[in-house]
Amino acid sequence: MANQLHLSIDRSSPVPLYHQVVQGIEAAIHTGLLEPGSRLENEIDLAAQLNLSRPTMRKAMDELVRSGLLVRKRGVGTQVVSSQVRRPLELSSLYDDLTNNGSKPTTEVLTFAHVEADDATRQALHLPAGAKVYHFTRLRKVGGKPLALMENWVRDDITHIDEELLGSQGLYGILRGGGVNFRLATQRIGAMVANEYQAPLLETEPGSALVTMERTAVDDTGRNVETGHHVYRADSYSFEMTLVQR
Amino acid sequence: MANQLHLSIDRSSPVPLYHQVVQGIEAAIHTGLLEPGSRLENEIDLAAQLNLSRPTMRKAMDELVRSGLLVRKRGVGTQVVSSQVRRPLELSSLYDDLTNNGSKPTTEVLTFAHVEADDATRQALHLPAGAKVYHFTRLRKVGGKPLALMENWVRDDITHIDEELLGSQGLYGILRGGGVNFRLATQRIGAMVANEYQAPLLETEPGSALVTMERTAVDDTGRNVETGHHVYRADSYSFEMTLVQR
DNA sequence: AACATCCTAATGTCAGGACAAACTATTGAC
DNA sequence: GTCAATAGTTTGTCCTGACATTAGGATGTT
Numbered sequence: 001m002a003n004q005l006h007l008s009i010d011r012s013s014p015v016p017l018y019h020q021v022v023q024g025i026e027a028a029i030h031t032g033l034l035e036p037g038s039r040l041e042n043e044i045d046l047a048a049q050l051n052l053s054r055p056t057m058r059k060a061m062d063e064l065v066r067s068g069l070l071v072r073k074r075g076v077g078t079q080v081v082s083s084q085v086r087r088p089l090e091l092s093s094l095y096d097d098l099t100n101n102g103s104k105p106t107t108e109v110l111t112f113a114h115v116e117a118d119d120a121t122r123q124a125l126h127l128p129a130g131a132k133v134y135h136f137t138r139l140r141k142v143g144g145k146p147l148a149l150m151e152n153w154v155r156d157d158i159t160h161i162d163e164e165l166l167g168s169q170g171l172y173g174i175l176r177g178g179g180v181n182f183r184l185a186t187q188r189i190g191a192m193v194a195n196e197y198q199a200p201l202l203e204t205e206p207g208s209a210l211v212t213m214e215r216t217a218v219d220d221t222g223r224n225v226e227t228g229h230h231v232y233r234a235d236s237y238s239f240e241m242t243l244v245q246r
Numbered sequence: 247m248a249n250q251l252h253l254s255i256d257r258s259s260p261v262p263l264y265h266q267v268v269q270g271i272e273a274a275i276h277t278g279l280l281e282p283g284s285r286l287e288n289e290i291d292l293a294a295q296l297n298l299s300r301p302t303m304r305k306a307m308d309e310l311v312r313s314g315l316l317v318r319k320r321g322v323g324t325q326v327v328s329s330q331v332r333r334p335l336e337l338s339s340l341y342d343d344l345t346n347n348g349s350k351p352t353t354e355v356l357t358f359a360h361v362e363a364d365d366a367t368r369q370a371l372h373l374p375a376g377a378k379v380y381h382f383t384r385l386r387k388v389g390g391k392p393l394a395l396m397e398n399w400v401r402d403d404i405t406h407i408d409e410e411l412l413g414s415q416g417l418y419g420i421l422r423g424g425g426v427n428f429r430l431a432t433q434r435i436g437a438m439v440a441n442e443y444q445a446p447l448l449e450t451e452p453g454s455a456l457v458t459m460e461r462t463a464v465d466d467t468g469r470n471v472e473t474g475h476h477v478y479r480a481d482s483y484s485f486e487m488t489l490v491q492r
Numbered sequence: 493a494a495c496a497t498c499c500t501a502a503t504g505t506c507a508g509g510a511c512a513a514a515c516t517a518t519t520g521a522c
Numbered sequence: 523g524t525c526a527a528t529a530g531t532t533t534g535t536c537c538t539g540a541c542a543t544t545a546g547g548a549t550g551t552t
Contacts (some may be wrong), residue, residue: 016534016535016536017535017536018535018536036468037468042501042502042503043502043503044502044503052536052537053536053537053538054537054538054539055301055535055536055537055538056535056536056537058503058504059535059536066312068429068430071429071466071468072502072503072504073466073502073503073544073545074502074503074504074543074544074545075500075501075502075503075543075544075545075546076501076502076503076544076545076546077501077502077503078502078503079468080468081429081430081464081468183317183327183490184314184317184327184488184489184490185488185489186314186486186487186488186489187486187487187488187489188484188485188486188487189435189457189484189485189486189487190437190457190480190483190484190485191436191437191438191455191456191457191458191480191484192437192455192480193439193453193454193455207439207453208439209437209438209439209455209456210437210455211435211436211437212437212484218317218327220317220319221317222282222283222317222325222326222327234436234437234438237436238434238435238436238437238458239434239435239436239485240432240433240434240435241432241433241434241435241487242430242431242432242433243430243431243432243433244429244430262504262505262506263505263506264505264506288531288532288533289532289533290532290533298506298507299506299507299508300507300508300509301505301506301507301508302505302506302507304533304534305505305506318532318533318534319514319515319532319533320513320514320515320532320533320534321513321514321515321516321531321532321533322514322515322516322531322532322533323531323532323533324532324533
């Protein structure tokens, strides 16, 4: 079963070896070199072929299993999952998703204020009484079509934010530029019908379906940096994800 | 910084050591023994205290980082995330979620058929032409209140399914009983407004908001076992998840 | 031919060590 | 006093080695 992965490992690269393996196998699956359902060679032989240790090989496969591309069974082997799997939902911003997708989103800042945080915001961001936050609402369009209406609250002790900045780039880009390393976010996805305020902005009818998302993001120092409440036109947006059994 | 985790490791237990550590730290966080934002001792000392090797300790912390409870920074240390983190979205069924939650869901089977798969279903389940599937719709209530309207298509070569079975337990429970080990699922979450068919069943008004979910589940042999299209009352259900930066 | 038993292959778990890279805080020089 | 070099701490990566556990086929018995 010479599976001829022709992966090449570059030991002088700063990219960790296990990650090079991950990328190599991902590529092999996407190019069809590794067909869905096919079995891989066992971990030990694969490691030997690439002059890697088994733990390193195993760590690479762990990631691929976690992301849903591979399936392992003890005593049997490892095989490529037959279904075409998309990337699991990652911590990314709408703006990044759209630009990565080749679209050119535009952002219109509807309101902008630097105000004292209300109770709900203080609780969401773990702020003391009297702390101030940036509070703003934005309308995001892609291809001239409105897609999302976003209301956010952001700590003001990270980086300066103003209306002009928000109009020119995504919020997460601004915050990353201010030194924030996002680590995780909790979010809740639901639905509502468009009200009189939302409908005209999103160029739809009151009563049409909207996808709602509430999110709070945490950075690597444990600070709750940002919380927001977004609504999306249901006919233009939905959340796609891959769930992996642990 | 004697953090007194008083974890006890049982080496005779069939539970892997690293998982015992995971459970111990999770418990410490949930009981408040480890406060949000507090730093843990370093990996090596913790491992030594529990008479474990560093890789084992590290594997445990890896899982906790992945699930969002801990945050690591090279050169600095590991700390408990300040926000209260919920479990990441796992591959679970609505029925399981409800029963684990202490609720007593009831299921009403609206339609049931054993029919030849249509094109869309054949494609979703990777079935050959002429293959047959179980096709059924169910209404799930909890506390007498309707919550979800579910339409599913299931391969018929796994286990026998009938109307009575579906009324008494969850679909995933039936399939697991039939020897299926679920591994992953891809799903898409969106929104729609209730139509004339859905509204009376869900005891709501036409035009009210519904959360929609489409899911296809894959088992450990790579078979696409089940695909379904569910709608939930938006006022009673939403999807909550934790996203972790990779 | 049907069944139970053994064997093999593969993944799962665990240990102990070594060095690299990144961040902090201290120390030193100007 | 301010800034830069340095040392120390902690996580990140990688290695070798060992044994346990499981699934499934092969073997042998009834």
